[in-house]
Amino acid sequence: MPSPAAAPAPSFALAKIQPPRPRAGLVARPLLEEALGRALMEQRLTLLVAPAGYGKTSALGRQIRLLPEGPEGLALAWVSVDEDDQLPRFLACLATALEPYDLPWRVSPEALALLAQAEHGLRDVATELANALAGTEVWRGLIVLDDAHRLSDPRIFELLQALLERLPPRWGVVVASRVEPMLSLARLRAQGELAEFRQFDLRFNESEVSALLDLNAGSAGASPRELLERTDGWAAGLRLSLATRPGTARASVPTQRHLFDYLATEVLDELPGDLREFLLRCSVLPELTVARCAHVAETPHAARLLEDIERRGLFASVMEADEFTLRLHDLFRDFLEDRLQRDFPDELPRLLRRAAEHEPDLSRAVGYLARAGAWDEATAVLARRAQEQLGIGASATLEQLLTLFPEEEFARRPDLQLVKGLAAWPHFDWSTLLGAMQQAAEGFARMGRERDAVLTRANVCSGLWHAGRLAESTRELTALRAMPLDDAARAFVYYSSAWDEFVAARTERVAPMFSEMLASLERVPVPMLWMQFPAHCVFVGLPGMQPLLDRFAHSAVRVCGDAPTQLRAGVANIRAWLALGAAQLDEAGQWLQRCEEDCHWLGMPRILATELRLARTLWLALRGEREACHAVGREMVDDLRLHSPLSHRQVHESEVLFVHLRACWILRDDEALRRVDAELQRAGNAYEWPAAAANRSFSRALVALADGRLDEARTLLQPLADDLNRSLFYPATQARLLLADIHVQQGRLDLAAITLQDWFDEVHDRREIGGALFAGPQVLARLQSAAWGSRLAAPEQALLVHLSSVLGLQAPVAAVQSARPAGMAGLSERETEVLARIAAGDSNKLIARAFDLSPHTVKRHVANILGKLGVDTRGQAAARWRELNA
Numbered sequence: 001m002p003s004p005a006a007a008p009a010p011s012f013a014l015a016k017i018q019p020p021r022p023r024a025g026l027v028a029r030p031l032l033e034e035a036l037g038r039a040l041m042e043q044r045l046t047l048l049v050a051p052a053g054y055g056k057t058s059a060l061g062r063q064i065r066l067l068p069e070g071p072e073g074l075a076l077a078w079v080s081v082d083e084d085d086q087l088p089r090f091l092a093c094l095a096t097a098l099e100p101y102d103l104p105w106r107v108s109p110e111a112l113a114l115l116a117q118a119e120h121g122l123r124d125v126a127t128e129l130a131n132a133l134a135g136t137e138v139w140r141g142l143i144v145l146d147d148a149h150r151l152s153d154p155r156i157f158e159l160l161q162a163l164l165e166r167l168p169p170r171w172g173v174v175v176a177s178r179v180e181p182m183l184s185l186a187r188l189r190a191q192g193e194l195a196e197f198r199q200f201d202l203r204f205n206e207s208e209v210s211a212l213l214d215l216n217a218g219s220a221g222a223s224p225r226e227l228l229e230r231t232d233g234w235a236a237g238l239r240l241s242l243a244t245r246p247g248t249a250r251a252s253v254p255t256q257r258h259l260f261d262y263l264a265t266e267v268l269d270e271l272p273g274d275l276r277e278f279l280l281r282c283s284v285l286p287e288l289t290v291a292r293c294a295h296v297a298e299t300p301h302a303a304r305l306l307e308d309i310e311r312r313g314l315f316a317s318v319m320e321a322d323e324f325t326l327r328l329h330d331l332f333r334d335f336l337e338d339r340l341q342r343d344f345p346d347e348l349p350r351l352l353r354r355a356a357e358h359e360p361d362l363s364r365a366v367g368y369l370a371r372a373g374a375w376d377e378a379t380a381v382l383a384r385r386a387q388e389q390l391g392i393g394a395s396a397t398l399e400q401l402l403t404l405f406p407e408e409e410f411a412r413r414p415d416l417q418l419v420k421g422l423a424a425w426p427h428f429d430w431s432t433l434l435g436a437m438q439q440a441a442e443g444f445a446r447m448g449r450e451r452d453a454v455l456t457r458a459n460v461c462s463g464l465w466h467a468g469r470l471a472e473s474t475r476e477l478t479a480l481r482a483m484p485l486d487d488a489a490r491a492f493v494y495y496s497s498a499w500d501e502f503v504a505a506r507t508e509r510v511a512p513m514f515s516e517m518l519a520s521l522e523r524v525p526v527p528m529l530w531m532q533f534p535a536h537c538v539f540v541g542l543p544g545m546q547p548l549l550d551r552f553a554h555s556a557v558r559v560c561g562d563a564p565t566q567l568r569a570g571v572a573n574i575r576a577w578l579a580l581g582a583a584q585l586d587e588a589g590q591w592l593q594r595c596e597e598d599c600h601w602l603g604m605p606r607i608l609a610t611e612l613r614l615a616r617t618l619w620l621a622l623r624g625e626r627e628a629c630h631a632v633g634r635e636m637v638d639d640l641r642l643h644s645p646l647s648h649r650q651v652h653e654s655e656v657l658f659v660h661l662r663a664c665w666i667l668r669d670d671e672a673l674r675r676v677d678a679e680l681q682r683a684g685n686a687y688e689w690p691a692a693a694a695n696r697s698f699s700r701a702l703v704a705l706a707d708g709r710l711d712e713a714r715t716l717l718q719p720l721a722d723d724l725n726r727s728l729f730y731p732a733t734q735a736r737l738l739l740a741d742i743h744v745q746q747g748r749l750d751l752a753a754i755t756l757q758d759w760f761d762e763v764h765d766r767r768e769i770g771g772a773l774f775a776g777p778q779v780l781a782r783l784q785s786a787a788w789g790s791r792l793a794a795p796e797q798a799l800l801v802h803l804s805s806v807l808g809l810q811a812p813v814a815a816v817q818s819a820r821p822a823g824m825a826g827l828s829e830r831e832t833e834v835l836a837r838i839a840a841g842d843s844n845k846l847i848a849r850a851f852d853l854s855p856h857t858v859k860r861h862v863a864n865i866l867g868k869l870g871v872d873t874r875g876q877a878a879a880r881w882r883e884l885n886a
Contacts, residue, residue: 012089012092012093012096012360012361012364013286013287013360013361013364014096014321014322015080015286015287015289015319015321015325015327016079016080016082016093016286016287017077017078017079017080017093017096017097018078018319018320018321018325019061019064019076019078019144019319019320020057020058020061020317020318020319020320020327021061021317021318021319021320022058022061022062022065026058026062027204027208027211027212027215028211029059029204029208031205032059032197032201032202033062033063033066035195035197035201036059036060036063036195036197037063037066037067038195039195039197040063040064040067040140040142040172040174041067041068041140041172042172042195043172043193043194043195044164044167044172044173044188044193044194045164045172045173045174045175045183045185045188045193045194045195046172046173046174046175046194046195046196046197047174047175047176047177047180047181047185047194047195047196047197048060048174048175048176048177048197048202049176049177049178049179049180049181049196049197049198049199050178050197050198050199050202051178051199052178052236052330052331053234053235053236053331054199054202054203054234054235054236055202055235056146056176056177056202057146057147057176057317058235058317059197059202060144060146060174060176061317064076064142064144067140069139073138073139074138074139074140074141074142075098075101075136075138075140075141075142075171076097076141076142076144077094077097077098077141077142077143077144078097078144078146079093079094079097079143079144079145079146080146080147080327081145081146081147081148081150081151082147082150082286082364083150083152084363084364084367084400085150085151085152085153085156085363086153086363086394086396086397086400087113087116087153087155087156087159087396088113088389088392088393088394088396088397089361089363089394089397090151090153090156091109091112091113091116091125092110092113092392094129094143095109095110095112098132098133101136101138101141102136102843102844102862102874103132103133103135103136104132104135104136104862104863104866104872104873104874105128105132105859105862105863106128106131106132106600106601106863106866106867107128107600107601107602107603108564108601108602108603108856108859108860109859110392110856111392111393111601111602111603112125112128112129112393112603113392113393113394113603114392114393114602114603114604114605115128115393115603115604116155116159116393116603117393117395117426117427117603117606118603118604118606118609118643122155122158122159122162123162125159125162126159126162126163126165126166127162127166129163129166130163130166130167130168131872133167133168133171134168134872135866135872135873135874136170136873137873137874137875138170139170140170140171140172141170141171141172142171142172142173142174143171143172143173143174144173144174144175144176145160145173145174145175145176145177146176147176147177147178147330148175148176148177148181149177149178149179151181154182157181157182157183160173160175160181160183161183161184164183164188202233202235203233203234203235204228204231204233204235204238205228205233206224206225206228207224209224209227209228209233209238210224212238213227236331264335264339267314268335268336268339271312274299274301274305275305275308275309277297278293278297278299278301278302278305279309279314279336280336280339280340280343280344281296281297281340281344281347281351282296282297283328283333283336283337283340284296284337284340284348284351284352284355284368285355286327286333286364287319287325287326287327288306288309288316288325288326288327288328289306289323289324289325290302290303290306290323290324291323291358292355292358293305293306295354295357295358296351296354296355298354303324306324306326309326310326314332315328315329315331315332316328316329316332317329348371348372349372349373349374350372352368352369352371352372352374353368353369353372353374353377355368356368356369356372356374356377356381362381362382362385362389362397362401363397363400363401365381366378366381366382366401366404367404369381370404370405375405375406375409375413378404378405379405379409379413379415379416380415382398382401382402382415382416382419383415383416383418383419386398386418386419386422386423387422387532390422390423390425390426391531393426393603393605395422395423395424395425395426395427398419398422398423399420399423402416402419402420402423412443413443414439414440414441414442414443414444414447414449414452414456415440417436417437417439417440417443418436418437418440418452418456418459420432420436421433421434421436421437421440421456421459424436425462426606427645428606428644428645428647428648429645429647429648430462430463430465430466430467430645430647430648430651431463431466431467431645431646431647432645433459433462433463434460434462434463434464434466434467435463437456437457437459437460437462437463438460438463440456441453441456441457441460444456450483451485451486451489454480454483454485454489454493455489455492455493457476457480458476458477458480458492458493458496459496460473460476461473461476461477461496461499461500462496463647464476465499465500465503465651465689466647466648466650466651466687467647467687468686468687470500470503470504470689470690473500473503474500474504477493477496477497477500480493481493481494481497487520487521487523487524488520488524488526488529490516490517490520491517491520491521491524491529491533492532494513494514494516494517494520495513495514495517495533497513497516497517498510498513498514498517498539500513501513502538502539502542503689503690504689504690505689505690505691505694505730507542507543507730508542508543510539510542510543510545511539511542511543511544511545511548512544514536514539514545514548515544515548517533518548518551518552518555521533521555522555525558525559526559527559527560527561530555530556530559530560530567531560531565531566531567533567534566534567534569534570534571534607534608535570535573535607535608535611536549536552536570536574537570537573537574537576537577537611537614537615538611540574540577540578540580540581541577541581541730541733541768541770541771546578546581546768549574549578550578552571552574553571553574553575556568556570556571557571563854563856563857563860564597564598564601564602564856564857564860565598565602566602566605566608568598569595569598569599569602569605569608569612570608570611572591572592572594572595572598573591573592573595573608573611573612573615575587575591576588576589576591576592576595576615576619577615579591579770580615580618580619580622580770580773581768581769581770581771582768582769582770583769583770583772583773583802583803583806585619585622585623585806588615588619589619589623592612592615592616592619595608595612595615596612596616597864599612601860601863606639606643609639610636610639610640610656613632613633613635613636613639614636614656614659616632617629617632617633617636617659617660617663618659618662618663618666618774620632620663621662621663621664621666621667622666622773622774622807624667624777624807626667626669629663629667630660630663630669630672633659633660633663634660636656636659636660637653637656637657637660637679640652640653640656641653647687650685650687650688651687651688651689653683654680654683654684654688654692654695654696655689655691655692655695657676657679657680657683658680658695658698658699660676661673661676661677661680661699661702662731662734662774664676665702665706665774665776666773666774666776666777668776668778670706673702673703673706674703674706676699677699677700677702677703680695680696680699681696681699681700684696691730694720694730694731695731697716697719697720698716698717698720698731698734698735700716701713701716701717701720701735701738704716705738705742710742710745710746713738713742714739714742717735717738717739717742718739720732720735721735721736721738721739721755731774732771733759733771733772733774734771734772734774734775736755736756736758736759737756737759737772737775737779737780737783738775738779739755740752740753740755740756740783741775741779741782741783743755744782744783744786745782749786749787749788749791750791752783752786752791753788753791753792756783756792756796757792759772760792760796760799763799769799769803772803773803773806773807776807777804777807777808780800780803780804780807781804781808783800783804784797784800784801784803784804826868827864827865827868827869828864830851830861831861831864831865831868833851834847834851834858834861834862834865835865835877835878835881836881837850838862838865838874838877838878838881839877839878839881839882841878844858844859844862862874862877865877
């Protein structure tokens, strides 16, 4: 199945990341302001925890405005939390809020949600965030979470906890909430790095109440002490008491219910009719803008009405946005929604539908439609945008949105089953994918949606491969190929068919299927389509695949450009494997380095990370890097065992063990070889693909060779060597050279020459000789030094000498990594140009405009520059530029 397509970060209302503008005429509160200001400037974590209406947001927004700017400025990342915020959207909000400060990201900020899915993912994200924050050159930075009580995703608090443990000294975190956040506060408290402002600290004192009375001279009637006793300093209660008309009975202790009654009688009912109805209808929106309100309330007077709301001070904050934006106070919005449902219950579904129509935030849009009971529209929106969510690592968001649908609606909608299957794919949860895709395919067929049924049936095959039902998959794909298909669907079906042939070990039939896929793709040069096909390295070395993979790599870069994407990382991995296949280890190392850089930048998507580890394990073994090789090999195996569902682990455990085992043989680490062989033999199960049995036979042959049991090894290797495919994954070439070596050791040179001859006939162009390297340096040394005489032609003997020298005369790894494009300190020409702009003081936006690049590409160039120069900040990079150009 194709990988989810790369996509931009999820859209959300920009008002979520803009602090409120302080209202005019606020009462000065010197004691609170002094303590809060000191905390914001000095503390690692500042908490404002109190019930609704205690002025947490107002106090925080005002105090931030009063902070000194300092010599290098104040950085502020403000995030207003919504109830449906999940980790991916929170990370997108945070990264966008930090965008103006040109953080030196080493991982794409758009890929943080994907990185969070990996092993130790939240810690990795916290580390990347902390490192990027440390690289900013600001005097003080604050990350503010307002209304944090709304958070329901516990991963966000886990991330915050990890970030607090790594936070650079110049940065602080601020959390405003009605309840204490799920953070470990004891250590910060003990270390003096936590400032807490509770209900007692936020309540008004008598002098502040007196100042309020002075500002509201016409609404007095009580002394400051009496008012303080009645309200206990509650800001909302004070406002209620001060605004109540003379002669109206006052509650002795105002409550939220009293506030609602006050809002009804003293505020809403006193408003002009058009403004009252406008407020009620627009209360479904978290933020109010002219365009959104005009659309939802269906009025041409939205601009005037919004200005009237601000002028009257109707419990709304003006946001620091380019577009005039209001955010209603929670209590006021809760009241308005309550009245809306009582006064206009029949209108609510229509208003929610209209709110969803132009909502860029998927979670909000589906949430509106779910509240409206508009299941058709909610399904359509979710299905249309599922792939983009997968591309940014938001499968958890899809799973959460699916829970909004009632069971009976979910069961009868194949689009929702399809989304469920797609959301299971990034986790390699093949059993869930299979069940969901089968139901989706049956549903699409009943509805007459043939194209959707075809694509979903092709997805079903991914589940069948992992359920031991290979014959069913082959029959399904045979039927699909016979159907009339457009090029996009045809590409997907033939890609699945190529995998089906590989899975079933029909290696000679992979290339014809891949060729049809590639021809279909080339007729549809649409980047989003191409980006669904990044992973092909397992096909390297199969008959006829080398030119096809080379063509795919060229076409992919031509169609999709050279920006870092999963597809570009996949192409780099293909190039690395092709270089291994040609026994060009230096070139393979350079491509692996590029792939690793892109994978890291993209948050280490699991499918690409696994392919990278497969290649790097063998490459390190061929270079003789024992410790590094074993570390990557164990990492690969542990990742599969610890983080994959059973349906994935059963099929693929033997594959990753077999790659590690071949590396052990190349290194001649006999102890590790026997240990991995034992694991490989135990891993056998009924769900493995056909090649697994041959791999275990090959493993036993290697152990027999290590023990000197040549006859037993020869018996095991003979049937494997008869398969002439040259795949770097299947062991035929390696088996043939090992078999020839056994004949050499036993004095049968004629038979050894015959054993090698068929292979020589296949590799005359030297483009697919790399599989022979896996025979290992000792075997190749014996073969190249054997007394062949006339048994082998001179070019054939020269090839053996060449292979032996490839393994024996390599430069150290550091030399490979330093073999990068020449330029200043190893920078490419474009990186040198970007560095010059950094030194001139240009921001990322200005650099992007100067070179006609995307901001995303500029961030990647900056990350490369900092890494190659060995510096942490843009200022340090600029200093290095001046130093090198002095």
